[in-house]
Amino acid sequence: MRVLNEQNLGLLRPEMRHGVFACEYVMNKYGEELTITWIRGGKHKEGSLHAKRRAIDGLLPGVRQAEIFGEIKDLIGPEYDLVIEEDHFHLEWDPK
Numbered sequence: 001m002r003v004l005n006e007q008n009l010g011l012l013r014p015e016m017r018h019g020v021f022a023c024e025y026v027m028n029k030y031g032e033e034l035t036i037t038w039i040r041g042g043k044h045k046e047g048s049l050h051a052k053r054r055a056i057d058g059l060l061p062g063v064r065q066a067e068i069f070g071e072i073k074d075l076i077g078p079e080y081d082l083v084i085e086e087d088h089f090h091l092e093w094d095p096k
């Protein structure tokens with residue numbers, strides 16, 4: 001796993017660390033490296049869960065995105081939202 005922009009994984013809520021481990025596990029399985037770009041830094045939409053230490057942004061995998069994100073969703077379950085943006089993915093812990 002790589003963490004860019006001097007972001008500190010230790011800031012994340014424990015539930016989000018579970019989400020990160022799930023991403024790492026699945027990406028490694030496909031030979032990809034999880035690369036986290038932002039936790040609290042960076043620009044995010046108003047009201048985003050980044051400020052609450054409940055979200056990460058990461059680089060999109062280079063291959064087999066649909067399979068990778070499908071497996072991650074299966075692993076993390078309904079308490080997490082995974083959003084695929086144009087140049088990154090966003091994962092947040094948002095239990096309903």
Ligand SMILES: [Zn+2]
Pocket residue numbers: 044050055056057089090091
């Ligand atoms: Zn985000």
